[in-house]
Amino acid sequence: MLEFCALSFKDREWIIQRMAEDDRQACEYTFANNFLWSDIYGVTMAKCHGCLILRFQNGGRCMYTIPIGNGQKKEALDSLLEMERSRGGQLILSSLVKSDLEWLEQNYAGQFTVVTNRDDYDYVYTTEKLSTLSGRKLHGKRNHIARFKDDANWRYREMMPEDAGECMRLLDMWKEAEAENWNDEMENELHMNRKALRNLAELVLDGGMLYKGQKLVAFSIGEPLNSNTYVVHIEKAVASVQGAYPMINQQFVLHNCQDYQYVNREEDTGDEGLRKAKLSYYPELLVEKFQARFQV
Secondary structure (H helix, E strand, O other): OOOOEEOOHHHHHHHHHHHHHHOOOOOOOOHHHHHHOHHHHOOEEEEEOOEEEEEEEEOOEEEEOOOEOOOOHHHHHHHHHHHHHHHOOEEEEEEEOHHHHHHHHHHHOOOEEEEEOHHHOEEEEEHHHHHHOOOHHHHHHHHHHHHHHOOOOEEEEEOOHHHHHHHHHHHHHHHHHOHHHOOHHHHHHHHHHHHHHHOOOOOOOEEEEEEEOOEEEEEEEEEEOOOOEEEEEEEEEOOOOOOHHHHHHHHHHHHHOOOOOEEEOOOOOOOHHHHHHHHOOOOOEEEOOEEEEEEO
16 A cells, blocks of 8 residues: 655655656646645645655545656555555546557556546746847737836845735735635635745745835745756735736746746646736647546
């Protein structure tokens, strides 16, 4: 029987190494992402045949990642299948990418069905596009930034762990501004944001803060995802300040993403406003993600 345990900082380097061996472009494949959402989705981990397996709850169902890393993937998945078989349940592998489906077809042909959900697809952009915002299609973004810069009294700086309190006050402002629309998903996001701010140093996350005058109007948090992609986990701004969102977007990329070819800005979770905002930057690609369901 596989033994699953809570994510802890003592396993962080081991987990990061396993994820680096697979070099995936989906946003779920960082230690920080799973740690930050662990309270919401009940994320736990197991080590099996040199691989990492993550387990989480979603919609009342237990799901797993495919074995991660250069260990014995088939033996690890066989162990997972045997565990679920002993329980008489259905094994659901989630957050799969196309290469995972190819591997499953080679090793478990005819034993699983595949489903996908557009709401889960990650938006990936070239770092150059988000840095320069060049071209006719992004003219509106440049205009918003120009209006933000009309008042030259602005600055961007690196976030430090001691800035957590100031950033949390901006989160409080966000909650107050969204009071009429507040829902469980927003509350979960707020919890995750606060957890990131409290653990910025331990998670080795990058943060950036944008000011207009002496007032903090936006912040963003992210980290390297794989060998050529940086992932932005959090972006919050005072919506009433014109240009604050495109400005923090551009400034964070300029200061933190230049060593990477791509920037992953995660999924839209089916939110129409968020989808419109992400599409307005014209992504280079969408990272399709899948579930594979085994009858065991």
